[in-house]
Amino acid sequence: MLLPNFNNLDPSLIWQKPVQKDVQNSLLTLINEDIKHNPLFLIPPVITLLSVITLSFLNLLTQNSINSLSPSHDEFKALQAQLSSVNSKNSKLVSELRNTEMFLLNSIHIPVFARQLQLLVPTDVQLSEYNLTDAGISISASSYNLQALNDFIVFFSTHPLVLEKSVSITELTSSSIATGSQPSQSTSMIKSPNIYNLKLSASYRNSDPSQLMDLLLKSSNYGLYTKLQQISVQEK
């Protein structure tokens, strides 16, 4: 009705406008029209599209790098598995070795003290018998010199392998070799030499294994030291 139109004088000639499609139902048509009338609407999708393309491109590059490094990564994984297996075996061996070492160190008192015993005995003292067991030490010694025997007792009781409080003198006798009389009688003879017999016992001190090893090495070198002393005396 807005425009005056005389075409309806013959109704058969009237042009009927084609039914317009429902633009509201077509989202794509709506967006298309909006973009044509306002190109600013293109900015968000273009930014999104560019971001997606950039991220896809970066993802492709990263994926290529990952694919190229994949064999090396698999090899590294295999090596790491082998290494962890070896490490576990090693730790198992170390624990077994430590047990063995502890066993050996705990049973080393007797040989160490057997070597140390050579250092303890003064020149004038003769060891007649010694018995070294795990339970303790029992020694029988004799000497003509009471002072030397006394030094032996002092050396013995102050030795680091010996528990000082456990030292006990079980027997101390003196006898005359010539008469074979009682000690009380032999002391009355002035010129006849007396022999003193000593029996003592002690227990081992719980020593540090490293200290035991140190003592063992020192006692081993003692033989070499005495040989060197002998050589130097002969040269003089």
Place this chain on the structure above:
Amino acid sequence: MLVPELNFLSLLRRSRALVPSNSFSDKDSQPFFVIAFSDQILYSLLIQCNNTKLSILNHIKLQIPVMTIGNEGVLSPASLSEQLKDIVEVFSHENSSDLTKNIPIILLLESSQFMISSLSFEDSHSILCGERSLTHVEEKCISDTSPYIATDSIFRLFSLYNLEGSQPDTQSQTNVLFSRKTYIESWINTIRMLSLPLAYIGPPSTPQLVYLNTINRLYTIYVDVQRLSSRICVLDPNNNLTGYPFPYGYSQFQDLSGNTFNLDLLSLRIRKALVQESLSEDIISAPIYFNGLPFSFERRSLPKNCYSSTTNFIFDQLSYKSENLSRVPLQSDHIALDIANTAFLISTRL
């Protein structure tokens, strides 16, 4: 510095508002066969319209003898319909499509065959909106105001306002377009022989006036110029539309060589004639819009308060793109260009 608005919801609403609600979508581009007759020249154009684009596909201009189309209308409908059929076939051939079946016709006739006036009667809004039809008494009252013989008179009511969105505040908004029934029927008989649907038949002035009224709200003078006569329409501040015949055409204001045209003198004559019609003196400063001038004017060379359709006084108000795909260049034929643009206006209102 203005910060560009990036509120996309508001932009969406704004862009939706720019799309005419009754326009075609882009995919629904509609071709029209435009026939315009003026000063014994028949313009035939094939155009394609959608809401944003006008494509002029073909253009033919024919001189028609008075024996075929006279002042009383089409005197030889058979001859004219044969000529139009040939034109449609030529257009179909050149565009590789069959247009002979259902392409709608827009028929623009001489403004001198029509008369516009404004009437006041009760409840005109319901009639204009199609809610009720005119009573016999109302029809007789309107026919009595016709400048033509009552038995040969035909009229159409129209409004310069978009009735869908507003309520008329005065009764003077009802305008009437009168014409002669025999004149219109002679053209309809010709179109009937073409067997093509008719989309519009009427003067080119009313679609342009509808758009003019959206631009100006004061006294507005619209002049549809022909070669030997003109038709003046005056829109007053009360929205009354009155038509006046003007016995001068563009040929009287050309020099002998026909190269120069005295638009100052024409506009002065028009204002003088309107003052003599006892109109208000405001008419002297009212803008004059010329349509149908076959000359191109620079906007700066136009007289004060004068506008020409050749400078697109109406068409540049519309946001559409016009492209000329015709084999015959239209740049020098301003009347044909105006016809195409007017047909585009009509196509958006059908």
